[in-house]
Each structure stands twice: as structure tokens, then as C-alpha cells.
Amino acid sequence: MASIRIHHLYKRYGKDKHAVVKDFHMDIEDKEFIVFVGPSGCGKSTTLRMIAGLEEISEGELYIGDRLVNHVPPKDRDISMVFQNYALYPNMSVFENIAFGLRMAKLPRHEIDQAVKNAARILEIESFLNRKPRHLSGGQRQRVALGRAIVRNPKLFLMDEPLSNLDAKLRVSMRMEIIKLHKNLETTFIYVTHDQVEAMTMADRIVVMKDGIIQQIDSPEQIYSTPKNTFVAGFIGSPQINFLRGRILDNKLGGLEFHTSRFKLPIHEANAAALRKHKQVDRNVILGIRPEHINLEALFSEAVITGTYKFTELMGADRYLYVDVGQENLLIARVDPSVHFKENETVRIGVHTLKAHFFHQETGERFSE
16 A cells, blocks of 8 residues: 655755755545646656655655655665666666566566566567567667566556657557556556646646646646646646736626726626635736637627637647737637638637636636635
8 A cells, every 4th residue: 555645845955955846745545646747847856756765855754655754765665666768778688677676686586587477468568578678669668667667566656757758659658558557556656747748648636836836736627627826727738728918897787897908708607706706806817718618600709809810720620720819929719620711810709708717917826716
């Protein structure tokens, strides 16, 4: 069993004790698949390395199960770690690479053979056991690195951007392999990535980080549909969410409207209640609306914006339309691929106001009831 309790972890470096991880606090349940995600330098890999014992904890407590492991060496934490660099021994066969750790532990030969063959079967690399790493593809090498971790039968798997060296097609197939591996092994996984697609498709829960600080911990669905702040809303989702700056005003009928210099939008009552609660009437806010909640079919006639078509990106099943509506950035709409416009043509786009998010202009925090 490998539940993890991480209590107010800090990591500081240098003479000035600059903190690169600040007050990291969460509990991870046994058999969960947790993904740490964020931009480069956000502290996600450093946090993983503290859990692994490869970085000293400056402050806080780390428990694996009921055991405090702050000062326990990596080899005694019952973990396996897979890095971005496969770190395979080039002069050894696949079998020898996978078996290496078990031989160092002086396990009996028959136990080593059984463990290696079982891992090879799970990862579907049984036919490669006699090959050297130089004769394998990138995806096959990554499976060998995973096999080396599996044979130790650890309580906890730690993975630090293991797919970043693979091409796009291989990343997709290896994501599926790791998801299957997690289900088969029924143990706890902590996975680090900067790729929000990996986070959304693999995680039970996502930890979004920025500047060493946790921004939000939640399920992929909640992270996407109810982002805590503008950073989370902007980092998760492709294409990126649209942000529009404007002012909240009360109309004569008592409804709230979002006003800019070029257009106004009615505010759905579900959002209006939160804005009133936080006393945002007659104040500047940021509106967030995802591209899939904008259309060209005038279904939302009460919430129409007129803009100027600039360019498009065809993505196969979707087309992304970029429209100038007088804001700092072009508004992105996800539409049917059959839609075509001429450059600088005037377009009318409907906004699904129920799906809008409103954020504090200074703090970036989302307004919620």
C-alpha cells in the first residue's frame, strides 16, 4: 500500500535560501495516478525528486504509507523512478538491463528470470530481450526503462517526463501503455510533465504548479471546467481559452452585462450571482470563454459579437477561426471545418454565456459562489 502524505514541503537553494518549491501540501491515495503539470521551472520535477529522495527536503514532512521518509535514502523508500533519459547500459542486452537492479540485490537467478519475463510480457517486449539498446526504437527503449522499474515491484512509481524524447505518434501510444500499466500493477503513480494533454488524458487528479506553488489540485474534468484562476484556465486546454477584458454593468432590467468598447454580452444568472456576491458590479473583470463555446450558427442570439475574420487553422475534424473583436488578442472559435471566410470579412459569432468564466482583474482568481 502506498498512500503519500506531503505536508508543507519547501525546497530552498543558495545562500539566500530562495524557495523553488513553496508549501507543497497534499495527500495521495493508494493506487492513484497523480500528474504534476506546469511550465518549465515551476518546481514539479524538484518536488518529484524530493519524494524520490534525490533532493533534500528543506522544510516539511513526507510520508510514504505511515513512514516518515525525510531522511530515508532512495534505495530504502521502495520506489522506482523512470527518467526522461532512458539511461540504459549500451553494452547490455534488454534482459540484462531489466535484470540489473535485481542482480545488485542478489536475488536468486530463477526469481530474476521470472520477474524479467513477467515485465517483458506486460510491456510486450518479449521478442527484444536479446537485443542491445542501439537496435531498439525510442518507444522500445522507453518500455525497457519501464520494465527495469516494474521488476522491483515497488510501492510507488515516479516518472519524470518519460515521453518528452518521443515523436508525437509514439507519445500517444506510450500514454496508452502507461495507463494500462497502472491498471495492471495497481500501485501508485506520480507523473511529471509540461504537456497538458498528457495530464488531461492520464491523471486521476492533476496538480497544476507555477513558480513553485500549487495553483489547483483536482480531477481533469474539474480543472478544465472550473479553473481556479487565469493561469490554470490558460494553461489547460487546446486551443487556449479566450480572455476578454471589460466591465460589469447593471442594465435597466436588473440583469448584468459585460461591456467592452466594442460590444456587450449578457451575463447568465449563474455567473451574475457570483459577481454580485463578490461586489463586482461596476468593476473591471476578465471574462474567459473556451473556443468550443463560441459558434457561427446564431444559436445564442442574445450574445452575439461582431468581428473581423483574420485567419484560420484547419485541424482535420475542427477549424480554428481567429477573429478581431477589438481586444489585445484575437478571439479563437472552434467551428466546423467546412466553414470558410475571406480575409477581413465581417463575421457574427455567438457566445454560450452559461459557459463563461469571470476572473478578478488584479489577482486572476475566479469568481464563484
